[in-house]
Amino acid sequence: MNTILKASVFVCVCLWPVYGAVDYTKFSHSTPKHKSACNTCHKIPTKDWTKASAFPDITDYPDHDACVSCHRPQFFRGARPPICSVCHVKTSPRDEARFAFRNPASKLQFTIEFPHDRHQDVIALRQTNAWRSNLLAHAAPQQNFNNCTLCHAPALAVATPPAGGWLDSYAPPAATFKAAPSDHSSCFSCHWKSQEPVATNCNGCHKLAAPYTAAAMPTRISLKFMHDGGGEKKQHVAECTTCHINITKSATLRGLKPDVPITSCTECHNKDGLRQDLNTELAALDKNRAFTCVYCHTSNVGKLDAPASHYLIAQRPPLKRRDIK
Amino acid sequence: MNRLLLVLIALLLVLPTTISHSQTQDTPARQSGVVRLRARVKLTDSAPLRGLARKRFFLIPGSLEQNRALVDAIERQPLVTRDCYYTKNSASPALIAWLKEADCESVYCRDVEQDFIAGPKVVPEFATAFAASEKEFGNAATARKWLTTNVPANLRDGFYRDRKGAIDALLKQATQSTAVQSVMTDRNGTAFFTDLAPGTYVITNLVPTEVGQTLATWNCELQIKTDDLAAEKAYLISNRKDRLVKCVAIEKPAPPCQ
Numbered sequence: 001m002n003t004i005l006k007a008s009v010f011v012c013v014c015l016w017p018v019y020g021a022v023d024y025t026k027f028s029h030s031t032p033k034h035k036s037a038c039n040t041c042h043k044i045p046t047k048d049w050t051k052a053s054a055f056p057d058i059t060d061y062p063d064h065d066a067c068v069s070c071h072r073p074q075f076f077r078g079a080r081p082p083i084c085s086v087c088h089v090k091t092s093p094r095d096e097a098r099f100a101f102r103n104p105a106s107k108l109q110f111t112i113e114f115p116h117d118r119h120q121d122v123i124a125l126r127q128t129n130a131w132r133s134n135l136l137a138h139a140a141p142q143q144n145f146n147n148c149t150l151c152h153a154p155a156l157a158v159a160t161p162p163a164g165g166w167l168d169s170y171a172p173p174a175a176t177f178k179a180a181p182s183d184h185s186s187c188f189s190c191h192w193k194s195q196e197p198v199a200t201n202c203n204g205c206h207k208l209a210a211p212y213t214a215a216a217m218p219t220r221i222s223l224k225f226m227h228d229g230g231g232e233k234k235q236h237v238a239e240c241t242t243c244h245i246n247i248t249k250s251a252t253l254r255g256l257k258p259d260v261p262i263t264s265c266t267e268c269h270n271k272d273g274l275r276q277d278l279n280t281e282l283a284a285l286d287k288n289r290a291f292t293c294v295y296c297h298t299s300n301v302g303k304l305d306a307p308a309s310h311y312l313i314a315q316r317p318p319l320k321r322r323d324i325k
Numbered sequence: 326m327n328r329l330l331l332v333l334i335a336l337l338l339v340l341p342t343t344i345s346h347s348q349t350q351d352t353p354a355r356q357s358g359v360v361r362l363r364a365r366v367k368l369t370d371s372a373p374l375r376g377l378a379r380k381r382f383f384l385i386p387g388s389l390e391q392n393r394a395l396v397d398a399i400e401r402q403p404l405v406t407r408d409c410y411y412t413k414n415s416a417s418p419a420l421i422a423w424l425k426e427a428d429c430e431s432v433y434c435r436d437v438e439q440d441f442i443a444g445p446k447v448v449p450e451f452a453t454a455f456a457a458s459e460k461e462f463g464n465a466a467t468a469r470k471w472l473t474t475n476v477p478a479n480l481r482d483g484f485y486r487d488r489k490g491a492i493d494a495l496l497k498q499a500t501q502s503t504a505v506q507s508v509m510t511d512r513n514g515t516a517f518f519t520d521l522a523p524g525t526y527v528i529t530n531l532v533p534t535e536v537g538q539t540l541a542t543w544n545c546e547l548q549i550k551t552d553d554l555a556a557e558k559a560y561l562i563s564n565r566k567d568r569l570v571k572c573v574a575i576e577k578p579a580p581p582c583q
Contacts, residue, residue, distance in 0.1 A: 055467050120509055121381065122433040122485055190433060192474040195481070241509075245517035248381075248509040261359075263557075312555070 024074050024083040029109045029208055033070060038202040041066035045199075056192070056199075057184050060101050061087040107211035114205065116250045123147050148240040151186055152178040154228050159217040167298045175228035177217060222265075222296040235268065265296070266313045282306060282314050289324035358521040358549045359557040360384070362528070364514040366564045366574075368537035374563070376514025379428070380534050381492075382543070383507045384518045385527045387500040389546050392527050395498040396544050400575075402491060404533055404540050409582035410484045419448040420480065431482035432473050442469065450480055492531050517557070523549050528560070528572060536564055538579055545572030 028034065038044075043063075045056035052059035067083065068075055074083040080091040089097040099105070155177040166172075181187065188199055197204020230236030241247060243264035262278075270278040277295050285291045285306065293302035308318040364377035385392055407430065411421045419441075427435050441448045442455045454475035458468035461475070473481055496502050508516040526547045533540035541564045549558065562572040 050463075055471070056462065117507065117509075118489075121489075122431050122482060189471045190473055192471055194474065194478060239511050239513075241511040241516070246519055248516065249506055249519075 024071075024081075025085045027086045028211075035208075039200060042202070055185055055188060057188070058101075061098055107213055109208065109211055110206035111209045112205055113207050113252070115252060117248060118251075119151075120147070120248055123150055151181050152240070155179045162216065167300055168294075170223065170298050172217070172220075172223055173226060175226045176220075176223070178227050221301055223298050223301075224294075224296050225265075262307075262309050262313055269295075270313055278310060279314055282310065282316070285319075285321075286324060289321045356554045357519070358523065358554045360518040360521060360528075360547065360549070361557045361559050362508070362510070362516045362518065363559065363561045364510050364516075364563070365561065366514075366536045366541070372537075374565070376512065377510055377534065377536075378512045378514055379509060380514075380530065381507055381509045382516060383496075383505055383529050383531055384521075384547070385499045385501070385529065386504045386524065387527065388525045389527055389544065391500050391525075392498075395495060395500075396527070396529075398495055398498055399529065399531060399542060399544060402495070402532070404577065404580050405487070406535055406540070406579045406582070407484055409580075410487065411480070412582050414479045414483060416480050417449045419446070420450050423448050430488065431485040432476055432480070433482060437469070437472050439469070442472075450476055488532050495531050521549050523551050523554065525549075528562070533577070534574075535579065536574075536576070539564070539576040540579055541574035541576050543572050543574050547571075 041062035042058055044058055046052075046059040049056050049059045064075075071083055075081055077083075079093075082091065084091040087098050088095065089099060155174050156179070158174045159172055159177065161171065184199070187205070191197060192199050225236070227236060228234060243260045245261060245264075246259055266278055269275050281291075281293045281295055285293070290303075292299050293306065305320050306318075311318040362382060364380065364382070365374045366377045367374055385395070389396055407424060408421055411424065423441060424430075424432075424434075429435055437448075437451050440446045441451050443452060451472060454472045455468055457475040458472055459465055462468050462471060496505055499505055506518050506521075508518060510516045526549065527544060528547050529544045530542060533542045535541075543562050545562070547560060560572070561567075561570050562574070563570045564574040564576055566573050
């Protein structure tokens, strides 16, 4: 018995630095004890939401009670308890300042479950006025061409450059991308109560995931295409499904690919008497197999073999660069 | 010895992934077909043809015969019009007219403008919901934006949910229910089914679409041949016969409300 006890103590002492040391500066929703009902900690809406939001929302971190109920020892450990730094800018009892909620510097812990098709079903109508679009934070009044603009207004902010800077020094203007809802305003306006998943049913939309950092901008094959572009007449502004032909199929955001067939582009960009942008670049490629297609693409894409679909539009058999003499 | 074992295990775990990736990259892309669906209808014989906007269509693998149970179920299902649903649920004539004006199935489908909250065009359900929202949220702007949160569920989206429930139940009877594609037409009545393998499909709207005073159901067989894979295949459907129309709807008069 004594031997077993000693062995257990030995194992515990040896393994403590590996398995027992908890970093209380990091909060994880994956910790088993943190997986209870969301409203155990988050009050919906936050008590003083009017100070921070135009609509009832979760605008701040949970009160101390939520942590102290289990973490009393960590709360009162020394003059600067590490656990305070989860929410507070300074770990000092004299400073209440907290990080923005949610802290933009911390990794995301949830993905969003969103039945895209069902939302298209119920709001699928050409909109005639702007107020509903303005539900979106920061959404400026703009052309409400159809229902998609309810959630996907033109992005107003320029995308953050990736680490290492923009490829080919091409910084996509704000008009390149559409925005997607980034807060609760566009959800709660319908799902506040009674329409499930309601505001108190966090798990209805937020699914626990391995921590991740959201992409700064969508992945694009044709980075130089601008949604709000198309010359002075903004000829790119069309009904979204004109180009995004698969978008009404998607029942979820997972694997949702806003893929656009090249025919959507070449209706104008490779048409006799109009423009010959594709043919021009294929001709340049014929002359120089190292040619990089730059009209639509940055060089990471433009130096690849032109896909068969491009040659099909030009009514030519597909070619690989290595086969070009 | 132990380290060697660990390295071997790691190799065994990594190797199949590497092989499968390299195989994927070398395999030429599978050719698949695209159907460009165009739905055009006439509300009356004298009316012009127009695109059937914002309606969902389904492409179900298999022939009509293979999907016989589904097709029979589609034809057997009870027909309930939007007006009848809302009348049965005690909606005001003003709400029914508001929904009808923009062919809406639920209150979510278009803005509730100020005119419909107060004044001569008021929709009583919206006025009541606005008053409750104003009390709840403390300001008129949020009250109007969040108005639908105080509309009773049966009047809010009950009709849509009933139809969705019927669609989900019907789809379970499809021979290959997991391979069903569903798309919604744009404002011109156009939609695309993509990534189609050669074969036979049934194109259907599953639940009848209200076209004027009738209920239209499409159930047609569509062939995708190997020759169709190179270019998109145009497929016109309508409620009127024409040489270009590939699928004509079976129309039934809208039943009286019970």
